[in-house]
Amino acid sequence: MKKFTNLPSDLVFESILGFGAAHAQLVAVHLDPLFVMRKNPTPSKVALISGGGSGHEPLHTGFVGTGMLDAACPGQVFTSPTPNQMLAAAKAVGGEAGVLFIVKNYAGDVMNFQMAMDMMDGEYAWVLVNDDVSVDSAGHPTGRRGVAGTLVVEKMVGAAAERGADLAACKHLGDRVNACTASMGVAFSSCTVPEAGVPTFEIGPDEMEIGVGIHGEPGRRRGAFQSATVIVEELMDEILKDLNPKQGQEVLLLVNGLGGTPLMELYLLYQLASERLSHAGLVPARSLVGNYTTSLEMAGASLTVTLLNEELKALWDAPVTTPALRW
Numbered sequence: 001m002k003k004f005t006n007l008p009s010d011l012v013f014e015s016i017l018g019f020g021a022a023h024a025q026l027v028a029v030h031l032d033p034l035f036v037m038r039k040n041p042t043p044s045k046v047a048l049i050s051g052g053g054s055g056h057e058p059l060h061t062g063f064v065g066t067g068m069l070d071a072a073c074p075g076q077v078f079t080s081p082t083p084n085q086m087l088a089a090a091k092a093v094g095g096e097a098g099v100l101f102i103v104k105n106y107a108g109d110v111m112n113f114q115m116a117m118d119m120m121d122g123e124y125a126w127v128l129v130n131d132d133v134s135v136d137s138a139g140h141p142t143g144r145r146g147v148a149g150t151l152v153v154e155k156m157v158g159a160a161a162e163r164g165a166d167l168a169a170c171k172h173l174g175d176r177v178n179a180c181t182a183s184m185g186v187a188f189s190s191c192t193v194p195e196a197g198v199p200t201f202e203i204g205p206d207e208m209e210i211g212v213g214i215h216g217e218p219g220r221r222r223g224a225f226q227s228a229t230v231i232v233e234e235l236m237d238e239i240l241k242d243l244n245p246k247q248g249q250e251v252l253l254l255v256n257g258l259g260g261t262p263l264m265e266l267y268l269l270y271q272l273a274s275e276r277l278s279h280a281g282l283v284p285a286r287s288l289v290g291n292y293t294t295s296l297e298m299a300g301a302s303l304t305v306t307l308l309n310e311e312l313k314a315l316w317d318a319p320v321t322t323p324a325l326r327w
Contacts, residue, residue: 001197001198011077012034012074013031015054016061016074026039027039030088035073035089035092036061036064036073037089037092038064038070038071038093044095044096046099046161046166047071047090048071048102048161048170049071049073049090049102050103050150053074053077053080053081054078056294056295057294059151060072060154061074062322063323063324064323066320066321066322067319067320067322068158073085073086073089081112083113083115083119086116090120094122096122097123097166098122099120100124100174101117103126103129104129105143105145106215125167126171129149129150131178132144132146132147133238133241147185148256148292148304149178149182150293151254152252152304153174156174181305182239182304182305183304184210184235185301185303186209186210186231187208188203189300191260192297200216206224208226208300209222209300212300214295228269236280236303239304240280243307245280245282248281250285251285251307251308253273253287253304254287254306255289255303256291256292257290257294258295258301259297261291261300263289263290265301266301277305
């Protein structure tokens, strides 16, 4: 294993120090317990807090700032943050308008966020993101996983909170955005957790994992490597089957890299996916391409589609200033 580390056990802490120094004009880092918060929080608005295991950067710390999150709690690599991190973040950024927690649907995240919420004094609510259509909810004990669609929820709800929406409205919006968002990914290689020192899973040079999870969880199937066109067709078929959109529906298309895929290839995927949407009678009205919900150095990508209306387009277009997303 070759990685830029000193002690693997110190990597997350040292990385967050570097993140805070690099973006000191936007964020502040609290070290004990560890969380990242806005440099200048707005106490009068609903505070948005998210978090999860490290290794998915820029999710979630990279989305702390105006128009998105007020705080994010990073755990160790692929490990949920602890309840005391979440509670400390809530006390630091929460005000009378309350706190909304945005949680990816993984057992550890759900358990620890619920423990933190049980200790809350003020008003709170939560949105559970479960956009991964590769997981059959009926056959999976914890339901569908939360993946790149988390970014879409954080962006749109963040814009609403910035405009002064109350806690109930932000919660309702988050649930709506999650319900009209679907994602699915594919991996060509595994990733290596620094403290483990070995690949999370083994995959042959001529194989791919369709429906892989962002922690390297098994997908729907292991199959022979295929062309980009064939891969996009399979991912989009499952996404559109889940969303069942109407003809003429406007959509947001997010092509997300898992950490080890060049932008050149991601833009190819966008072209193919947007053509597939158009052939289905849909309108790709908004787009985002890049590495936003990664899995360390995993080679692969995911596609995310969100059904849009005028309200959601306006929230997506609203100004945002974070380390990883600005417009």
